[in-house]
Amino acid sequence: MEGGGKVLHIVMFPWLAIGHLRPFLRLSICLAQKGHRISFISTPRNLHRAVKVPQDLSHLINVIAFPLPEVEHLPPHAESSMDVPHVKQQLLKVAFDLLRPLVSDFLDNVRPKPDWIVYDYASHWLPKLAEEMGISRAFFSLFTAAFMAFLGSPSALMDQKYSRSTAADFTIVPEWIPFPSDMAFRLHEMSKNMEKDADGNEYDSGTSDSIRFGLSIDGSEIVIFRSCVEFEPEWFDLVRQLYQKPVIPVGILPVEDEEHDNNEEWLKIKQWLDAQKDDSLVYVALGTEAALSQTEAQELALGLEQCGLPFFWVLNRNYLPEMLPDGFQDRVANRGMVYTEWAPQIKILSHPAVGAFLTHCGWNSATEALGFGRVLILFPVMNDQGLNARLLQEKKVGVEIPRNEKDGSFTRDSVSETVRLVLVSEEGRKVRENARKMKELFGDKSRSSSYVDSLVQHMVQTRTR
Numbered sequence: 001m002e003g004g005g006k007v008l009h010i011v012m013f014p015w016l017a018i019g020h021l022r023p024f025l026r027l028s029i030c031l032a033q034k035g036h037r038i039s040f041i042s043t044p045r046n047l048h049r050a051v052k053v054p055q056d057l058s059h060l061i062n063v064i065a066f067p068l069p070e071v072e073h074l075p076p077h078a079e080s081s082m083d084v085p086h087v088k089q090q091l092l093k094v095a096f097d098l099l100r101p102l103v104s105d106f107l108d109n110v111r112p113k114p115d116w117i118v119y120d121y122a123s124h125w126l127p128k129l130a131e132e133m134g135i136s137r138a139f140f141s142l143f144t145a146a147f148m149a150f151l152g153s154p155s156a157l158m159d160q161k162y163s164r165s166t167a168a169d170f171t172i173v174p175e176w177i178p179f180p181s182d183m184a185f186r187l188h189e190m191s192k193n194m195e196k197d198a199d200g201n202e203y204d205s206g207t208s209d210s211i212r213f214g215l216s217i218d219g220s221e222i223v224i225f226r227s228c229v230e231f232e233p234e235w236f237d238l239v240r241q242l243y244q245k246p247v248i249p250v251g252i253l254p255v256e257d258e259e260h261d262n263n264e265e266w267l268k269i270k271q272w273l274d275a276q277k278d279d280s281l282v283y284v285a286l287g288t289e290a291a292l293s294q295t296e297a298q299e300l301a302l303g304l305e306q307c308g309l310p311f312f313w314v315l316n317r318n319y320l321p322e323m324l325p326d327g328f329q330d331r332v333a334n335r336g337m338v339y340t341e342w343a344p345q346i347k348i349l350s351h352p353a354v355g356a357f358l359t360h361c362g363w364n365s366a367t368e369a370l371g372f373g374r375v376l377i378l379f380p381v382m383n384d385q386g387l388n389a390r391l392l393q394e395k396k397v398g399v400e401i402p403r404n405e406k407d408g409s410f411t412r413d414s415v416s417e418t419v420r421l422v423l424v425s426e427e428g429r430k431v432r433e434n435a436r437k438m439k440e441l442f443g444d445k446s447r448s449s450s451y452v453d454s455l456v457q458h459m460v461q462t463r464t465r
């Protein structure tokens, strides 16, 4: 038992996105493996599709299902960002806030009494609630220290003086970054985050994201980061100054990917991958929230065709057959696979045929790829992805596909040239070598375990003071 024998009861309360549920589950598994008890709260469908508790830990990890209240304009049964178009994801936050009485009641009555609650950026109301009940609070940032440093201190996030209201505001490197940096969004990356629907509706989440981030950080006793200090030391130094409280990295939390272990889907994919040469293939996937327009999907397809290299493309978010150019799949049949179901991503990234990963730069995907030393072709779409791309390019483990600053448009030529540069060209050798080296950092399970040990030590010390 790490932490000197005390068994902690830790409540985990992630935001309603698959890209959040997964790292919260990975941290829960790591903590349970060290003997601590977990109560994992989410909605029924999210628990069913994204929270698989390992059999040998089911006595320590208890899942709590709270149905999501109905909210006007939110499609029925929507429970995660992958269930709704980007513009309606703000409505999920309105529904999420309505979970407050259920969460409060649970924290008040569950036994043994929780020692800690680990929460996400969207539940800005939680830290105050937990403090009143004498429960310790940890904000779990699934984002990089670079992204969180860009957002700024809690006071900057909550102070009108610093508020960023237009997309252009987000293209400026903040004054509190003390060293030379290009850490800022491109205009098109922010326009995606602020898009309106066909009728020009911009749905309101009730409370802005900057207030949610500000209150969540401010109300915490510690901030946990799903990142490695060794990867972004300058950004960890900066967030420590900005937050003036303990900032504890837990690394990337690599756990065995049990999904698809032997099911026939994976075996079919594996058979196709086995037929490719080692390091010859570009794996293309854009996470669970980013959706391409038909024009974008066609241009990306023609770029993959033009580059002449083998590829495995996961196109499962809002996929429609007409998103692909006429005759495309016949023309690339001998070297290209378009996969439209939920893909066993970690298994695919672990396969020796994969040489590079064309990614939207979602932090789970980026770190999973670096855990296998895969070089990155950076293709950010929304959320924090633009800043993840800046960081990954600055650390020379990937190269960004050139896009029009304003509207984000790109060409099949820019896709083809960047894929070839990163995967096969002499010029791309250094970036391939850098990415390969990251395997020691992002894929090192013992390093991750020692990160979690220091988190546990801190959590136990706080509760036994």
Ligand SMILES: C[C@@H]1O[C@H](OP(=O)(O)OP(=O)(O)OC[C@H]2O[C@@H](n3ccc(=O)[nH]c3=O)[C@H](O)[C@@H]2O)[C@H](O)[C@H](O)[C@H]1O
Residues within 6 Å of the ligand: 017, 018, 019, 020, 022, 142, 143, 286, 287, 288, 289, 290, 314, 316, 341, 342, 343, 344, 345, 346, 361, 362, 363, 364, 365, 366, 368, 382, 383, 384, 385
């Ligand atoms: C923190 C935040 O989570 C969000 O997640 P999103 O789903 O977009 O992408 P990932 O973070 O890669 O997360 C996606 C996760 O789903 C897995 N997966 C996805 C599709 C599939 O077919 N099969 C899979 O196994 C993948 O392996 C990864 O673990 C936002 O983007 C944000 O930018 C990111 O930083």
